[in-house]
Amino acid sequence: MDTDLKSTIPVLALDSAQKADQHLKEFIKDLFQQPSIQQAVFTFPVDNTDPLSLLSSVYKQEGFCYYWEQPSKQFSIVAGESLIKLSSAGTDRFSDIQEQQQEVISSTATFSALSHPCAGLMFLGGFSFFDEMQQPLWDSFEAASLVVPKWLIVQDSEHTLLTLTFHLDTFDNPDELHQEVIRRIENVPDKKQSFNSENNSPRDSEYKNNRSFPESSPNYKEWETSVNRSVDFIDEQKFQKIVLARQISVPYESKQSAVRFISRLREQYPNCSCFLVRQDEDHTFLGATPEKLASFKDGKLFTEALAGSIQRGQTPEEDSALAQNLSFSSKNQKEHQFVVRDIEQRLKSLAHTVYREEQPKVKKLSNVQHLYTPIRADLKPDVNVMSVLQQLHPTPAVGGYPWEEAAPHIKEFENFDRGWYAGPIGWLNGSGNGEFAVAIRSGLLNGTHAHFFAGCGIVADSDAQSEWEETNLKLRPMLSAFEYD
Ligand SMILES: C=C(O[C@H]1C=CC=C(C(=O)O)[C@@H]1O)C(=O)O
Known part of the structure; x- marks a missing residue:
């Protein structure tokens, strides 16, 4: 394998379109002389777009599509069409994915017209909560899957980048690939206008308190039994x-309502990570989560x-009184400290140093703090x-403490x-930077x-009873975003 080609990412200071094209042609010509290179990735700056407008046009087509947006950070990724899919299941799924990823990285050459952390190869996807998937509801989602898409547009506050990835063996010669790259750049959809759904106007945000909730699994009786038994197990020091x-x-019908749904969540939760992964026409997972699992830089x-x-309170005074209650509640502090302690413990083998503040802060979302x-x-x-994801997931914020004892009871x-x-759920680039969130406040459209x-x-x-109400509080925004259709 020619290591020079792999390791040299040509970062060009392009001063003219002509010179740029010349560089591109030379790069492509070189590629065809490297038998070990199977994929080529090309990144170019393009005009900015509204990620949701882009998603809405991609969503009309078939197959894989991906959306990730952190509105308050002005960061987004929209991607379509799977070129390479890494997948795995079982207890080794994280290391398995790591190996597959390394293979892709070492057989890919990258051309980038500017230096940017999100230029070049990107892997997009997620992992199931447990090592294996159990029920047909989640058909077409795997226990671990990361996709290298045929195209993606990533955007931050300064740049909008188009990345195209190709298998080299689908082209007979360098000219064919060059023409295809140019054709794809020229066909980038113009989606500057903000996504605007007529049904997107602000509504009286909460799923009305007086509306009865759809049927729940478990139902209240079963929930009560499970919570009480869990408390008994805790008393018995099982976990x-x-x-x-x-x-x-x-019930759900409209194909396009997924994008309107996300649009309402984006409006209501600008500080969250909004996400959507569609594996096929009948399986879309989406949500807006406040919880980061890990970002890598x-x-x-x-x-x-x-x-x-x-x-949240109805008035600023009530809201800060509630925040105070939360901070001084020994039940909530206990619940929180299990997570802090466990994360610190798990990071010991992975990190030189771990830093955190002594006292938790309060994070305010529109429905909950x-x-x-x-x-x-x-x-x-x-x-x-x-290996970091494997160690951290699941934290006691979504699993239990100790995890091994709590898991069978979930x-x-x-x-x-x-x-x-x-x-x-999240994304990763070829040099190990990226971000994964914990996919809570989420739903599956099947x-x-x-x-x-x-x-x-x-x-x-x-x-x-109060834990039931807390879950209602977390479910309401999703229901209200959805009931609008
Ligand atoms: C498991 C969820 O929330 C977690 C994250 C924040 C607060 C939580 C809580 O207070 O129970 C949960 O640990 C969920 O929203 O489905």
Whole structure:
């Protein structure tokens, strides 16, 4: 294998279109003389777009599409058409994906017209909550899957980049590939206008308190039994915390409503990571999550503990009184500290140093406020992204503490498959930078129904009725974004 070609990412200071094209032609010509190179990636600056307008036109087509947006950070990725799919299942799924990823990286050459952390190869996707998927509901989602798309547009506050990826063996000669690259650049859809759905106007945001909730799995009786039994297990010191979740299902018809749904969540949750992954026409997973699992930047890891919740107040005074209650609630502090301690513990083998603040802050979302502790670590040099995800997932914010003791009871108490709910979801570039969120506040559209998920942490002094209400609080925004259709 020619290591020179792999390791040299030509970052060009392009001063004219003609010179740029010359560089491109030479790069492509070289590619065809390197038998070990199987894929080529090309990144070019393009005009800015509204990611949701782009998503809405991609969503009309068939097959894989991906959307990730952090509105307050002005960061987004929209991608379509799967070129390479890495997938795995079972206890080794993270290391398996890591190996497959390395193979792709070492057989790919990259041309980038500017130096940017998101130029070049990108892997997009996620992981299920448990190592294996159980039920047909999640057909076409795998326990681990990362896709290299045929095209993607990534955008931050300064740049909009188009990245195209090709298998070389689909072209007979360099000229054919060159023409295809140029054709694709010229055909980038012009989507500057903000996504504007007529049905997107602000509504009286909450799923009305007086409306009855759709049927839940488990139902209230079953929930009460599970929470009470969990508290008994905690008293018996079987485990100290367990996160139990619910699934509610509502009928769903319109193909395009997924984009309007995301658009409403984006409006309501600008500080969250909004995401959508469509595997095929009948399977779309989407949501807006406040919880980061891990972001990676040049050997630094940024993660957080997010656990402990209370509703928002109707007035600023009531809101800060509730925030105070949350901060001084020993039940919520306990629930939160399991997460902080466990993350710190798990990072020990992976990082030189771990930093965090002493006291949790309060993170306010439009429907709920949470206790929140940001955590930063300097990773050891040989530690890769997948081993960090494997170590961190699932944190006790969505799993339990200790995890091994709590895990079988989640399966016992929840009569549905979590699928990708509460699993890691995100993106990664070829040099190991990227971000994965915890896919909570999420739902699955499977052609006939929308299934929404929400959970909450059960500790020694939890009460079934208030935990039920907390999950209602988390489900309401999704229902209200959805009922508009
Ligand atoms: C498991 C969920 O939330 C977690 C994240 C924040 C606060 C939580 C809580 O207070 O219970 C949960 O740990 C969910 O929203 O489905």
